[in-house]
Amino acid sequence: MQEMILLKVGELALKGLNRSTFEAVLLKNIRRRLKPLGEFAIQNAQSTIYVTPKSEDVDLNEAVERLSQVFGVAALSKARVTEKRMDAILKEAPLYLEDPLLAARTFKVEAKRADKAFPLKSPEICSEVGGCLLEAFPHLKVDVHHPDVTVMVEIRDFGAYIHAGSLPGAGGMPVGTAGRAALLISGGIDSPVAGYMLAKRGVELTAVHFASPPYTSERAQMKVVELLRQVACYAGRIKLLVVPFTEIQENLREHCPQDLFTILMRRFMMRIAQELALENQCQALITGESVGQVASQTMAAIACTDAIAQMPVFRPVIGMDKDEIVTIARKIGTFEISIQPYEDCCTVFTPKHPKTRPSLEEVVKAEGAFEWENMVQRAVAGAQAQMLHAD
Numbered sequence: 001m002q003e004m005i006l007l008k009v010g011e012l013a014l015k016g017l018n019r020s021t022f023e024a025v026l027l028k029n030i031r032r033r034l035k036p037l038g039e040f041a042i043q044n045a046q047s048t049i050y051v052t053p054k055s056e057d058v059d060l061n062e063a064v065e066r067l068s069q070v071f072g073v074a075a076l077s078k079a080r081v082t083e084k085r086m087d088a089i090l091k092e093a094p095l096y097l098e099d100p101l102l103a104a105r106t107f108k109v110e111a112k113r114a115d116k117a118f119p120l121k122s123p124e125i126c127s128e129v130g131g132c133l134l135e136a137f138p139h140l141k142v143d144v145h146h147p148d149v150t151v152m153v154e155i156r157d158f159g160a161y162i163h164a165g166s167l168p169g170a171g172g173m174p175v176g177t178a179g180r181a182a183l184l185i186s187g188g189i190d191s192p193v194a195g196y197m198l199a200k201r202g203v204e205l206t207a208v209h210f211a212s213p214p215y216t217s218e219r220a221q222m223k224v225v226e227l228l229r230q231v232a233c234y235a236g237r238i239k240l241l242v243v244p245f246t247e248i249q250e251n252l253r254e255h256c257p258q259d260l261f262t263i264l265m266r267r268f269m270m271r272i273a274q275e276l277a278l279e280n281q282c283q284a285l286i287t288g289e290s291v292g293q294v295a296s297q298t299m300a301a302i303a304c305t306d307a308i309a310q311m312p313v314f315r316p317v318i319g320m321d322k323d324e325i326v327t328i329a330r331k332i333g334t335f336e337i338s339i340q341p342y343e344d345c346c347t348v349f350t351p352k353h354p355k356t357r358p359s360l361e362e363v364v365k366a367e368g369a370f371e372w373e374n375m376v377q378r379a380v381a382g383a384q385a386q387m388l389h390a391d
């Protein structure tokens, strides 16, 4: 009898008429994520997706790991499928569940009967399977409140499924169902988390990174590539645009008041990112800003940055504490990459005492000190694209 994976869909099960469109995107994302592992049969029925490897040598644990990162999946279980007959279920359950049940002291059985034609009702299934498992593993005791193992028997369209409980899925909505946005990504902790959070709501990401060689190194750029590959485990393929930013930064340093350097630099980032966003069919920008974290993230500074934006700017970590952001960064595997000590263009030329309450008037006046329109166009035209994915 075969081992496979059952996936329960989350929020998209609540969708009405367009639900099939959401499901089609989810199935495409699942196929894409599993492709490097081998061939799978994938079926979809009754808010459940059935993933069955077509050959014995597929690494099912790796498949579970990958599927736990696909947005739109609420829960997943590795399961053994048998024929929809009680004798088959009673034969398979003790064999398949031997490892978890030998390690447990208590258990309970739950049954779901999605196929109402099955002759036994759920409580009868539970009592027969429970009795059979107690006989096979006499050390076990039943505990219906806090069992070490919950044995599930699900009678569904394509067979009977036996498993030892579910793992949480990534939740959210399938990536590709909520449009596209441009993520301004630095090498820091916050912006990869910001990208992850919008991808979780179904938004496809295009990433924009500003690099200022020779002040920033090739290695700093590689760090951003590494971060995005990790985010791509959840967000799917990400197009990265690396923007040459040296000319603008050098001119800012030369012509503008030192204490406004950071806020002016942010406004140029917005101008350029916005043009690239439009060229790449993005409807919004995403940043990793969080109020009060640094001088450029005061409300006054954010107001000056936003004055440039002609599209929505999403800041999903805006109200989060650093340790809350770090918890997510650790969970999604970006934290260890982010803390590698490579410079970012934000940290070169940074003034010692940046103004925390710049006024829009003084910022606009400071920008008048040099001719920057062509520089912005050169930066946009000089953006280098590469496509990144998890593997």
Ligand SMILES: Nc1ncnc2c1ncn2[C@@H]1O[C@H](COP(=O)(O)OP(=O)(O)OP(=O)(O)O)[C@@H](O)[C@H]1O
Pocket: 183, 184, 185, 186, 187, 188, 189, 190, 191, 192, 208, 209, 210, 211, 269, 286, 287, 288, 289, 293, 294, 296, 297, 344, 345, 346
């Ligand atoms: N080199 C860069 N390229 C693209 N976007 C950037 C770059 N540097 C900063 N940003 C954007 O500006 C935001 C604020 O950057 P800042 O350096 O002030 O904060 P941070 O706390 O270091 O953020 P992060 O941890 O994301 O780097 C970042 O979250 C990111 O969205």
